Amino acid sequence: MTTEPEDSQPSRLHTVISTAERLAGSIFILPTVLALLLLSIFPLLASLYVSLARFKIARGGFTLNFVGLDNYQKLFLGSERTHFLGSFAPSTPVSWIVFGVVAVALAIFLARYLLKARVSIGGLIGRLFLILGLGGLTWMLVHTLWSGGRLGTVSTTLVYVFVGIFFQYILGLSLAMLTVQNLPGRRFFRVVFLLPMMITPVGVAYMFRMLTDTSKGPFTPIWQALGLVDFSWVNNAWGARTAILIADIWQWTPFMFIVLVAALESQPVEPLEAATVDGANHWQIFQHITWPAILPVSMTLILIRLIEAFKIVDLPNVMTNGGPGTATQSLTYHAFINWRALDLGASAAVAYMLLFLVTFFGMIFVNLIRQRTVETL
Amino acid sequence: MNSKSTLVKLLSILIIFGVLTTACGAPAATEAPPPTEAPPVATEAPATEAPAATEAPATEAGLMFEGVTVNLLTFVGPQVAEPLQRRGPDFTALTGATINVITVPNSELYQKALTDMATGTNAYDAFLFAPSWIVDFAPAGYIEDLTPRIEADAALEWDDVAPFFRDFNSYDGKVYSIPLDGDMHMVYYRIDSLEEAGLEPPKTWDDYLNVAKTLHGTDLNGDGEADYGSCISKAPAQQSYWWIWSIAAPYIQSQGNTQGTFFNTEDMTPLVNNAAFKRALEVYKETGPYGPPDESNQGVGDTRGLFISGRCALTMDWGDIGPLAIDPANSKVIDKVGAIVTPGSTEVLDRETGELVPCDATTCPYAVDGVNHAPYASFGGWAGAINAAADEKAKDAAYAFLSYMAQPEQSNADVVVGATGYNPFRISQFEDQQAWLDAGFSQAAADSYLSGIKDSLNSPNMVADLRIPSNQKYIQVELDRILAEYVAGDLTTDEAAQQLYDAWEAITEEVGRDAQLESYKATIGAK
Numbered sequence: 063m064t065t066e067p068e069d070s071q072p073s074r075l076h077t078v079i080s081t082a083e084r085l086a087g088s089i090f091i092l093p094t095v096l097a098l099l100l101l102s103i104f105p106l107l108a109s110l111y112v113s114l115a116r117f118k119i120a121r122g123g124f125t126l127n128f129v130g131l132d133n134y135q136k137l138f139l140g141s142e143r144t145h146f147l148g149s150f151a152p153s154t155p156v157s158w159i160v161f162g163v164v165a166v167a168l169a170i171f172l173a174r175y176l177l178k179a180r181v182s183i184g185g186l187i188g189r190l191f192l193i194l195g196l197g198g199l200t201w202m203l204v205h206t207l208w209s210g211g212r213l214g215t216v217s218t219t220l221v222y223v224f225v226g227i228f229f230q231y232i233l234g235l236s237l238a239m240l241t242v243q244n245l246p247g248r249r250f251f252r253v254v255f256l257l258p259m260m261i262t263p264v265g266v267a268y269m270f271r272m273l274t275d276t277s278k279g280p281f282t283p284i285w286q287a288l289g290l291v292d293f294s295w296v297n298n299a300w301g302a303r304t305a306i307l308i309a310d311i312w313q314w315t316p317f318m319f320i321v322l323v324a325a326l327e328s329q330p331v332e333p334l335e336a337a338t339v340d341g342a343n344h345w346q347i348f349q350h351i352t353w354p355a356i357l358p359v360s361m362t363l364i365l366i367r368l369i370e371a372f373k374i375v376d377l378p379n380v381m382t383n384g385g386p387g388t389a390t391q392s393l394t395y396h397a398f399i400n401w402r403a404l405d406l407g408a409s410a411a412v413a414y415m416l417l418f419l420v421t422f423f424g425m426i427f428v429n430l431i432r433q434r435t436v437e438t439l
Numbered sequence: 440m441n442s443k444s445t446l447v448k449l450l451s452i453l454i455i456f457g458v459l460t461t462a463c464g465a466p467a468a469t470e471a472p473p474p475t476e477a478p479p480v481a482t483e484a485p486a487t488e489a490p491a492a493t494e495a496p497a498t499e500a501g502l503m504f505e506g507v508t509v510n511l512l513t514f515v516g517p518q519v520a521e522p523l524q525r526r527g528p529d530f531t532a533l534t535g536a537t538i539n540v541i542t543v544p545n546s547e548l549y550q551k552a553l554t555d556m557a558t559g560t561n562a563y564d565a566f567l568f569a570p571s572w573i574v575d576f577a578p579a580g581y582i583e584d585l586t587p588r589i590e591a592d593a594a595l596e597w598d599d600v601a602p603f604f605r606d607f608n609s610y611d612g613k614v615y616s617i618p619l620d621g622d623m624h625m626v627y628y629r630i631d632s633l634e635e636a637g638l639e640p641p642k643t644w645d646d647y648l649n650v651a652k653t654l655h656g657t658d659l660n661g662d663g664e665a666d667y668g669s670c671i672s673k674a675p676a677q678q679s680y681w682w683i684w685s686i687a688a689p690y691i692q693s694q695g696n697t698q699g700t701f702f703n704t705e706d707m708t709p710l711v712n713n714a715a716f717k718r719a720l721e722v723y724k725e726t727g728p729y730g731p732p733d734e735s736n737q738g739v740g741d742t743r744g745l746f747i748s749g750r751c752a753l754t755m756d757w758g759d760i761g762p763l764a765i766d767p768a769n770s771k772v773i774d775k776v777g778a779i780v781t782p783g784s785t786e787v788l789d790r791e792t793g794e795l796v797p798c799d800a801t802t803c804p805y806a807v808d809g810v811n812h813a814p815y816a817s818f819g820g821w822a823g824a825i826n827a828a829a830d831e832k833a834k835d836a837a838y839a840f841l842s843y844m845a846q847p848e849q850s851n852a853d854v855v856v857g858a859t860g861y862n863p864f865r866i867s868q869f870e871d872q873q874a875w876l877d878a879g880f881s882q883a884a885a886d887s888y889l890s891g892i893k894d895s896l897n898s899p900n901m902v903a904d905l906r907i908p909s910n911q912k913y914i915q916v917e918l919d920r921i922l923a924e925y926v927a928g929d930l931t932t933d934e935a936a937q938q939l940y941d942a943w944e945a946i947t948e949e950v951g952r953d954a955q956l957e958s959y960k961a962t963i964g965a966k
Contacts, residue, residue: 121579140945294733383676383736384675385674385927386928388927388929399916403911403916404553
């Protein structure tokens, strides 16, 4: 009988140890999970509730009264509709043609998928979602971009994102190609080209506000010489948007530039030398060797900028105060205005729509990257 | 099994649990009180403790507020915040209290103050903000009732504060903020330019447009360049909403200040979808071609700069232009500036039909020479309030500081300096011109400037700024947005008036029509 405690002691210890072994993984990961929940998931859920509620001052504090989809209804159908979606011009033959072309392209895209051997429910839902989203956005753009229509904050944001990123990539790539050549002063210019990215966006905005001021800015003599002293960028919706786009492109081209320089320099030299020996010209080398080599980096780069560019707010806020009218307001600026007025529900609703758009375009782009990668492999 | 690694794992688990337990179980010593537990508005009279700040309140143990820090929130300077920052160290020397002035952009001040108090964060002990906001803050118990302190504070000379500003800083018979500034829109004109052109100062808004049109494109400051007929701040998210109301007021209100310009006192419907407000919108837009090319993106700082550099024949502004115009360091228009009550109209709104009707003894009982004026006390002047949830010592120190700033000795010196952003609000500041003459005003400039403000303040048809709950949303959000879209040409006059009507109706419905109507009538004294 004296052996019993001796037997049970190691057995209990073994149980404790094995339990600890079993739980160790979960417990070690718990702090990270908790941090993620606290910093990301809970705020997301809380802001979702706020988007379904109305903030009211109450004695000693505030209340958040549940109002259902009222804040979203206000954005799509109510008093915020023109601000959010824009003012729709009547349909014209041109708008029908453009929309028709996009609709046919989307229909072909769906048909090609359905004719494939493997069709999944998830894939089908995803594609229908994509078609509805792109179709809706196309409908909105063709009716707000045309004469008689007016862009809302959604369309303005899309203009900033796609026009801005297009020029940032083209300029970034051109500058990167230039500075990887064996030219004198290339190291100096690499540093100089990076400077705009290091300036705070508000600083950039104030600088461009001064530069675009035709009556007091440093370029006033030039405007005067061109007879443009009575012209102002901010009196015209597209003039103001262009000024903001120029500032945005100036600030973010260096980001494209530096990553593309790294991508270009990390290319293997052998294929380039072989192509040169074989008599390929510069364009052929770029098209068949350089471009495929930097494509994965370029896709990732564009995805990062895409996500970031949707959040533009500093430039329109400082350069134009969102004007003329609401012409230069982005979605973030729209949410900011509502937040400033303590219309927290409407602000959260706009922010959720922004999240939806970023996710929508992000997913399209990720799928595009995946498809490219598969094709390359 | 490796016993060493098992031991390490066990120890790690214990440490993590220990840390988590400590973190979760630690008393929330620094946690902000939940919103519902915000302390009630102090009703006890701490008046006897309010120091006469101009006298050194030294005690045997040292200065009265030694070690106390007052966090005061206001808008980004240099004006308005500058006197607080400049006089803070003087106040510290007198009382020991440290004044920490925190500034945010004007457009963010409301929500910063409100969210700080509503969420129980209470990072700020005092505020310098728009007194019209006290209708939001006082009923919620966020800000301190200052009445007992003011009654016991002889140094403040409260009776010397002009009655309008005393009333505007009160809610439900109690004083919640102390004015450091008195705001009233006026029109400023270039005496020399109008005389040369044989023009009279504008009495009506049509006259204003005529003067602006005549002088636009002429060289007003002798630099050989064409200058502007009118400079009015029109940038969105700045102050344009006050400017439009100064233009609209005489078209809408003619039966005295209890008639109301913003809403119909019968049913709280907005007074904007009518011929009067539409005419005001047209006038506002018509001033554009006579202004600088980027006027739609210019804030009041920009238009002030243009006016005192001699580039504008006319401008509309608060009292700041007067002292700025005599500043030899920056002004090119010293002794060339006249100030008048904002122009009026010979036609006013018939509320039955929504149309404009000519002025006569019945329609415009307060008209002067057939012109109905309705000077607009836009904004109402910067005023200091105290967070009801602040520490008692901080409250006392904050009150002492606000009182110190508003007392004649300091205030009389501040209101004559343009850079402070403070304008006169005391009766003595209008009656005793010596401080103005000492500051560099000529007798004529002082007469013109002070009579412009006095005439506005004494007008029986004066318009006070909107002071009902959510006034910030009515004015600084919806009116601002629609006005910006109208100026940009995105909306026609009819569309702008209709959209504003709909937007204001939506807010009224959201907040509660009956409560809003009651509040509106109470603030303008309507029955």
